[in-house]
Amino acid sequence: MKKEDLIKDVEVQPFNDIIYNTPEDKEIWETKIQSAAKLFHNLEYETVKQKKRKCATIHIRPRNYDKVIEQIMEDDLYWFPIQRSKSYTGFSHKHFPVNEIDMNTTVYGVLSYDKKYANQFKTASEQPVDHETIGALLGFPSCCREFFTEAWLNFKDPMYQIAKNSAKIEKDNYLKTTMYMEAQQLMRYKGFRITSHLPCSFDCSKTRERAKIWKETAEEKYPVMYKNLKEILLLPGRASINNGIIIVETDHFKLLANSLATKEEFIIEWDEVKIQE
Amino acid sequence: MSLSLKVAGRRCNAGCEYCYQQVARNELPARETNVKEILETMEKQLETFYSVPYLHGGECLLIGHEKIERILKRIHQEFGRTSIQTNGVFIDDRYIEMFKKYKTSVGVSIDGPPPLNRARKVPERDVDEFTKEVMDKLKRMREMGIQVSVLSVLTTYNGLPEQRDTLKDWIKWLDSIGIVSGRINLAVSNGQCDDIELTPAQAKEVWVDLFEYTVLENVGWRWKPYRDIPNNLLGQAQGTCVFSTCMYYHAHTEAVVLPDGKSANCTKTGMAQSETYPRNPEIRNTMVKDGKYGGIRYNILPQIPQKHGGCKGCKFWHNCLGGCCASAINSDWRNRTKFCQAYYGLFERAETALRGLMPGITLSCDSDIERKRITASSMQEDPFESYKQEIKNRRCNPVRPYDKKTERHDDGNIRHLDSSEKQKTNSGRPRKDIEHVDGDFRHLDSDI
Numbered sequence: 001m002k003k004e005d006l007i008k009d010v011e012v013q014p015f016n017d018i019i020y021n022t023p024e025d026k027e028i029w030e031t032k033i034q035s036a037a038k039l040f041h042n043l044e045y046e047t048v049k050q051k052k053r054k055c056a057t058i059h060i061r062p063r064n065y066d067k068v069i070e071q072i073m074e075d076d077l078y079w080f081p082i083q084r085s086k087s088y089t090g091f092s093h094k095h096f097p098v099n100e101i102d103m104n105t106t107v108y109g110v111l112s113y114d115k116k117y118a119n120q121f122k123t124a125s126e127q128p129v130d131h132e133t134i135g136a137l138l139g140f141p142s143c144c145r146e147f148f149t150e151a152w153l154n155f156k157d158p159m160y161q162i163a164k165n166s167a168k169i170e171k172d173n174y175l176k177t178t179m180y181m182e183a184q185q186l187m188r189y190k191g192f193r194i195t196s197h198l199p200c201s202f203d204c205s206k207t208r209e210r211a212k213i214w215k216e217t218a219e220e221k222y223p224v225m226y227k228n229l230k231e232i233l234l235l236p237g238r239a240s241i242n243n244g245i246i247i248v249e250t251d252h253f254k255l256l257a258n259s260l261a262t263k264e265e266f267i268i269e270w271d272e273v274k275i276q277e
Numbered sequence: 278m279s280l281s282l283k284v285a286g287r288r289c290n291a292g293c294e295y296c297y298q299q300v301a302r303n304e305l306p307a308r309e310t311n312v313k314e315i316l317e318t319m320e321k322q323l324e325t326f327y328s329v330p331y332l333h334g335g336e337c338l339l340i341g342h343e344k345i346e347r348i349l350k351r352i353h354q355e356f357g358r359t360s361i362q363t364n365g366v367f368i369d370d371r372y373i374e375m376f377k378k379y380k381t382s383v384g385v386s387i388d389g390p391p392p393l394n395r396a397r398k399v400p401e402r403d404v405d406e407f408t409k410e411v412m413d414k415l416k417r418m419r420e421m422g423i424q425v426s427v428l429s430v431l432t433t434y435n436g437l438p439e440q441r442d443t444l445k446d447w448i449k450w451l452d453s454i455g456i457v458s459g460r461i462n463l464a465v466s467n468g469q470c471d472d473i474e475l476t477p478a479q480a481k482e483v484w485v486d487l488f489e490y491t492v493l494e495n496v497g498w499r500w501k502p503y504r505d506i507p508n509n510l511l512g513q514a515q516g517t518c519v520f521s522t523c524m525y526y527h528a529h530t531e532a533v534v535l536p537d538g539k540s541a542n543c544t545k546t547g548m549a550q551s552e553t554y555p556r557n558p559e560i561r562n563t564m565v566k567d568g569k570y571g572g573i574r575y576n577i578l579p580q581i582p583q584k585h586g587g588c589k590g591c592k593f594w595h596n597c598l599g600g601c602c603a604s605a606i607n608s609d610w611r612n613r614t615k616f617c618q619a620y621y622g623l624f625e626r627a628e629t630a631l632r633g634l635m636p637g638i639t640l641s642c643d644s645d646i647e648r649k650r651i652t653a654s655s656m657q658e659d660p661f662e663s664y665k666q667e668i669k670n671r672r673c674n675p676v677r678p679y680d681k682k683t684e685r686h687d688d689g690n691i692r693h694l695d696s697s698e699k700q701k702t703n704s705g706r707p708r709k710d711i712e713h714v715d716g717d718f719r720h721l722d723s724d725i
Contacts, residue, residue, distance in 0.1 A: 010580045017570035019526040023539040023555035243586060243611040244577045254526070256570050261577070263585045265609065 001160045001173075001266055010261035012244035014092035016189045017256045025252040033253070036229035037191040039222055043214055044196060045111065046221055049075050052213040053139040054117040056196070059106045061087065072111065078118045081109040082125045091189040091257045093156040112137075139213075140197040141206035148198055157259045158198065159186055159239065159246070163268040165201035178203045179270035181233045182211035186248050186268065189257030192232050194218065208276035234275070239268045279531060280322055280330040282315055282337075283544065284348060286536040289335040291364050293386075294396045294473055295430055295464035297545050297603070298335065310340050312347050314538025322540060323355070326532045331360035331384075338367040340536075342375070349379040362386065362428065365411040366399060373421055382424045384459070387411050390447045393435035396464070396473060419455045427451060427459035432473040436463075436483045445490055448500075458499035461487060463616055465604040480619035485626045493630060506627040509596050512641040512656030518543075519601040521652055522572050525610045526554045528602075545603040546610075574599065575651055578613055586612030593624045593642050596653045637663035 018033055020026035048056045058079060060068050072079050086096035087104045098105055110125075112118040121137045124130035131152070135145035147165075151158040160175065162185070169176035183199040184192075194214050199207040218226035235250040246259035287302040296302075319330055330352055338345060345361075352359045358380040365385045376383055388394045390412065391405035399407055418425050429435070435444055451457070463484075466474040475483065484503075491500040492507065505515040515521075518530040528543035535541055542554050578599045581587020586606050588594050599605075600614025614620065624642065631638055639646060639660045641653035649655040659665065 007581060007585060010577065013573065013576050015570060015573055019570065020555050023535075023541065026555045240609075242609060243581050245573060245611050256573075258573075261581070265607070 001155070001164075001260075001262065003154045005262050005264065005266075006154075007243075007261040007263055010244050012258040012261065014088040015090035015256070015258055017090075018190060019254040019256065021252055021254070029252050032228040032231060033190075035225050036232050039218060039225040039229050040188075040191050040193050040196075042222060042225075043194075043217055046217050047139075047213060048111050048113060049077060050217065051113050052217065054112060054114065055121050055137040055139075056111045057108065057138070058111045059085075059108050061106045062101055062103055065107075077111055077113055078115050079109050079111050080118045080122045081107045082122055083108040093258070110137075135197065138196060139210065141199075141204065141210055143206055144197050144200045144204060147200035151198075155260060157241075157246070159259070160241065160266050160268060162199060162201055166203040173264055174267045174269070176269045176271070179273045180204075180208055181230065181273050181275045182208045182215075184233045184273060186237070186239050186246075187233060187255060189246070189248075190255050192229060192255075194229065194233065202270070203274075211276065230275075234273045236271045236273065237269075241266045241268075279328050280319065280326055280534070281333045281531055281543075282319060282330050282348065282534045283334065283541075284310055284312075284315060284332050284337045284344070284536055285335040285339045286310070287335045288339055289364075290339060290366060291336065291397055291399045293364075293398060293430075295432060295466065295470040297465065297467070297469075299469045301544075302335075308535055308537040308539075310344065310536040311538055312344050315348065315534055315536065316351055318534045318538045318540055319351075322532050322534065329356045329358060329360055330534075331362060333362045336364055336367070337361060338363050338372065342371055345372070346375055346379075349375060349381060353379040358382065360384070364397065364399075365414050366402075366407055368411075368414045368418070373418060373423065376418065376423050377421055380424075382426065383418060384426050384428050385411065385415060386428045386430075387415075388429045388432070389435045389440075389444050390450075393440055393443060393447070395434045396430065396432050396470075415451070415456065416454050425456050427456055429459065429461045430464045431461060431475060431480070431483055432464045432470070433475060433479075434473060436475050436479065438482065441483070441486065448491065448498075452495070452498065457497060458501075460501045462502075463604070463619065465601075465616075467603075467608045477616055477618035480616050481622035484619045485622045488623055488626055492627075503623070506623050507631060509653050510624065510627055510631060510640045510642060511638075511660045512654055512658075514654055519614075520597060521654075522575055522598060523602050524571055525574065525602045526570065528554075543603075545601075572651075574602065574610060577611065583613075583617075588613050588617075591621075592644075593621060595648065595651060596624055596642055597621075598652065635661075635664070637667075639663070 020029060044056045045058065047053045058068075060079070069079070083095050084098050084101055084105055084107050086098050087106050088096065095108060101107070110118050110121040112121065117137055121134060124133035124137070131149045132145055135148065140148075148158075151161045155161055163175045163177040164170070166178045167175045168178055179202045182195055183202045183204050184194075185198055187193065195207055195211045197207070215226075218229070235252070237248055237250045239246055239248045241259050241262055242265040244258060244261035246257055248255040286308045287298045288307055289296070289298075289302070292299070323330075332345070332348060349359045349361075360382045361376070362384040363386070365387065375381070386397070387408065388396060391408050394408040395404055397404065397408075415425055415427070434440070463480050464470055464474050487500070488503040488506065491498045491503050498504070502517045502519070505517045505520065508515050509520055521530060523530065523546070525546050526542070528546045531543035533541040533544060540555065546554070575598060578588045579594055580589060582589045583591065588597075588599050591597070597620050600616060600620050602610035604614045604616055606612035606615045628640060628642065631640065639658050639662060641656040647657040649657060
């Protein structure tokens with residue numbers, strides 16, 4: 001996929017959804033999916049609270065800011081606001097900046113156990129954004145930071161670019177990739193992920209190494225959610241990107257979200273998902 | 278919108294070459310028919326989806342007289358009428374009695390007289406022989422006073438120009454026995470019938486021709502989708518779901534009850550993947566603004582250039598909305614329909630006809646009209662507004678749009694009321710003797 005493969009000036013509205021393949025699949029998978037979707041958000045907070053990472057990003061909504069701020073204070077953490085954005089549900093690759101706060105806004109900010117790190121993050125978020133520093137504070141591996149800084153310039157959802165770096169088979173607009181659960185980010189549109197960054201490949205060794213802190217925290221604090229998440233992340237699948245929409249298909253459900261507006265369909269396939277021991 | 282009871286699931290005595298259930302029929306296990314479960318789910322669906330359910334298949338008459346009667350009886354109790362779709366092969370005297378008793382509207386699937394019905398294959402039966410039998414049954418049901426319509430599918434067996442006279446004669450014959458409505462769809466191949474699917478150009482040719490034949494040349498016929506096209510352009514409600522928004526996996530316009538009582542959606546939308554997507558009633562009114570899948574197709578298609586599968590810049594975007602997702606280019610609902618050329622041709626032909634008859638008309642494809650929603654039927658403006666103004670202004674010729682520049686003119690022998698000569702005859706005498714008011718119309722022979 002090249003820059004020229006993208007259609008210009010297409011604004012795809014934020015959204016995400018799960019479609020069950022049959023009524024029976026819905027009966028079996030719906031509860032697991034609802035449970036697993038909450039885990040990543042909890043881990044994002046918990047890994048910083050346990051000082052396993054310097055920073056995390058958290059959105060706070062006016063609707064429940066009092067409770068969230070209370071929790072942050074109780075946990076001796078810092079949260080600095082960075083960007084006011086129009087609220088959206090579903091999945092978005094960007095913020096929608098606004099000046100005023102109301103019930104339809106959300107505030108994106110940085111969470112840290114150390115004021116110094118939070119300040120560094122906030123400074124790095126100013127234009128021009130210093131992705132390298134932000135990535136380092138969030139605990140992203142250096143190879144993935146380097147990849148992201150380059151790829152994100154042209155591809156706001158660089159899944160095909162990640163897959164290309166771990167491809168076993170490559171032909172016209174099609175990649176078959178090796179996939180590790182720790183680097184599986186094709187399910188993140190609905191919150192299914194066990195690491196917070198976009199890896200440089202779906203078998204990135206540093207990502208697998210970095211995932212240990214996330215997996216330990218998940219096993220220790222949220223064992224049932226983690227079991228459900230693993231079941232989902234370990235599913236073989238196929239992702240298709242076309243006209244601004246990605247469809248991630250598994251044998252039991254499809255996950256849909258906004259993605260790149262490509263002129264043709266691009267496909268990523270993986271027939272097994274490995275776990276780093 | 279309708280509630281479809283797939284009482285036989287995908288089971289069918291026939292094996293029509295184009296059937297959209299072919300792939301799933303071969304790959305997925307059949308569901309057993311359980312009338313009790315079907316009726317229970319039907320009752321539940323009716324709470325939010327109140328419309329006369331219709332029995333559908335596969336071939337629904339395969340489940341037998343007793344089960345069919347139990348279902349028809351319950352629907353008749355609720356609505357006073359019933360509806361069924363069948364290929365007609367199993368219709369016998371007992372079924373005909375049943376249809377009469379339960380006021381059943383019978384839709385029969387047949388693609389024309391011999392030899393046009395060749396895509397419908399029934400194992401161990403000669404196709405021309407059973408086609409004649411089914412035609413006899415159509416006639417018999419009509420003689421018994423049963424309401425009958427026909428569902429035909431156009432392929433290279435019946436949709437090419439050389440087959441046209443036979444097809445038109447047959448439609449005329451249907452009219453002669455009292456069948457004036459039905460549907461003539463295009464076969465859509467998702468790999469199962471590539472060899473008999475019409476090309477977009479062939480599809481346009483036959484659709485435009487049948488539009489002219491069934492809408493313009495013969496008054497009173499109600500063949501779809503042709504009849505829908507002028508309605509659509511006039512911003513009226515339509516009987517064809519393909520011109521409305523479709524949530525594809527949650528295709529809300531057709532609620533489906535499966536033979537085991539499970540609920541699902543339009544089974545056409547799952548055909549490419551051999552899936553039966555579960556019904557999700559709360560999705561019904563969910564659009565993409567709620568963060569759900571909903572109407573994302575209608576967010577992207579008008580932004581995607583036509584050469585990349587979208588509808589950007591199309592005059593008929595609001596009329597067609599990219600067509601049926603299940604007929605999309607590459608079987609991918611993110612693209613517009615592969616029969617865009619045929620749809621466009623229909624709208625274009627109907628637009629020409631409507632504007633030719635009524636030049637001052639406002640159509641839902643006009644670029645400056647306001648809509649409440651994305652669909653053509655949400656057009657705010659009255660299509661006949663300019664004519665109403667004509668009448669209000671007591672102008673005598675409602676067919677001619679009002680032209681403020683015209684102060685005085687003669688059209689042949691017709692002298693208009695806005696002419697400064699209107700009060701005088703050629704001899705200079707007042708014209709009162711020939712003018713009169715008839716309702717809101719002022720006629721030249723009025724004495725007022």
